[in-house]
Amino acid sequence: MESLIWKYIDGECNSDEKAQVEHLLKTDLHFSEQFKQSSELNLQLQHFSTVEMSEGFRQKMENKMILELAAAYPAHQEIITIWWKIGLSLAGIGSIILALKYSEGASVIFNFIPEINARIITMGAWVAVGFVLLISLDNIIGKWSEISRTTGMMV
Amino acid sequence: MNELLVDKGFISRLKTGDSKSIKVFMDTYGRFIYHVTYKVLLQASEAEEATQDTILKVIKALDTYDLKSSFKAWCYTIAWRTAIDYKRRLKYTVDIHEGMEVISSVTSDAIIHQSETQSNIKTLLSHLDEESRVIISLYYLEEKNIRELIDITGLTESNLKVKLFRARKELAKHAGKYFEQI
Known part of the structure; x- marks a missing residue:
């Protein structure tokens, strides 16, 4: 079930799978809870998984590159x-x-x-x-x- | 993070020390290299050292770069190997509790919340091995573009998807500890 949830979140489900997920969301409480958790995790990763170097380090690297x-x-x-x-x-x-x-x-x-x-x-x-x-x-x-x-x- | 078209002209300008090309390189590939090394090492100071080392290696090897292949994938290979070397050399073990950064002199609740969430994500990601950590972060960095990720990592689509699924499954297992809302 977990793989189906992630496929849905990633937008990789075909129409049958989509319908299956939507049906399960209405009928299966456990599935619905798991879906909510995965969606939230996906959102957090999307927003906070990127890291940026400091401006000072970047400047230092540019000078070093020259x-x-x-x-x-x-x-x-x-x-x-x-x-x-x-x-x-x-x-x-x-x-x-x-x-x-x-x-x-x-x-x-x-x-x-x-x-x-x-x-x-x-x-x-x-x-x-x-x-x-x-x-x-x-x-x-x-x-x-x-x-x-x-x-x-x-x- | 869109890949810039790296052609012979760009490489030549970079080799002449053209400041505009250096800025473009740092914007696109420097940031990417830092991202990869940080995800392996999980410490800003170590990631900076590994990034510097990687960029110097890239500079010295510019003549050996094959224009037909992806420049980003080439940088990734060098960054990954360098970061793993650093990790082995330093032999430090990441204490997941050390991932919690001290938030000092913050001015608003929003900033506190953002810093806490960022710190939680960092701690959560430390549950994964280096490869899974890099794959999952690149997946989001590349806006879920599997094709791009295949080019960068050189993994097959099925292998990549399996690794991605396992990583997210592992994260989901620990997520509850770090996020109240999950």
Whole structure:
């Protein structure tokens, strides 16, 4: 009988079941009492079973989400990865050594380096300078994005 | 509690830290997550910790979310597991009498009555196991939408209905103790 009562309360009874419940409500005192109790319980659950978080906690969570999202998904994707940085640094060091080898009064310790065309060296130096500028720009954009995100400033 | 359409755009905006998307997320899913964790843990402070933990897990796993599935169901799974973990870790047993909250500095009879009823409901629900408690509260939260509940919990319709019936039967057994009118 209880399952029939809950089906009725939930509006899931077919017409026969509905008629049965309505008949029992008129004729069966025990059923009628049980129906009343279940309806009241249903009403109480409907009104009071939801819970709300406090406004303070909600605000705290929103702020925390901003920080966590910034950490988990950086706004700025690095153009140059760490391996590129290592490679370019090595190229930079190489360029400096070559520059020292061909400078006036260069030390004999650079003699182990084979002779290289001056144009190739110049070109290499410019490429190295270009990459250094690119790395710096990458870092500046990264920092800028981070600041604008945490402060809410538009980039 | 209506589910918001979570698409690629919403996920992307959320990932960029868009404040409007964060508010929408908290309104829809934050509240839902808190509801689930609270129903498992039955204590606001513990539920807040579990909610925070769940939301951080959701944030970190956003890239793994399959857009074809329900975002709410995905959040539910994470919230449920996190709350159960908390419950196990804390190993506290819910004393049903502790559920009675002290009502202080209330100003009207209506508020007193509402607080008492809320407290009674909380105490009454503590007679159920965690799963039944969550199912029954979600049933009312989702305005008795069984389809929605199936999506969220992943249970079959018959299994869900059996669990719902058993939970309400159990509640009816104890209801008289807490509500004079029942």
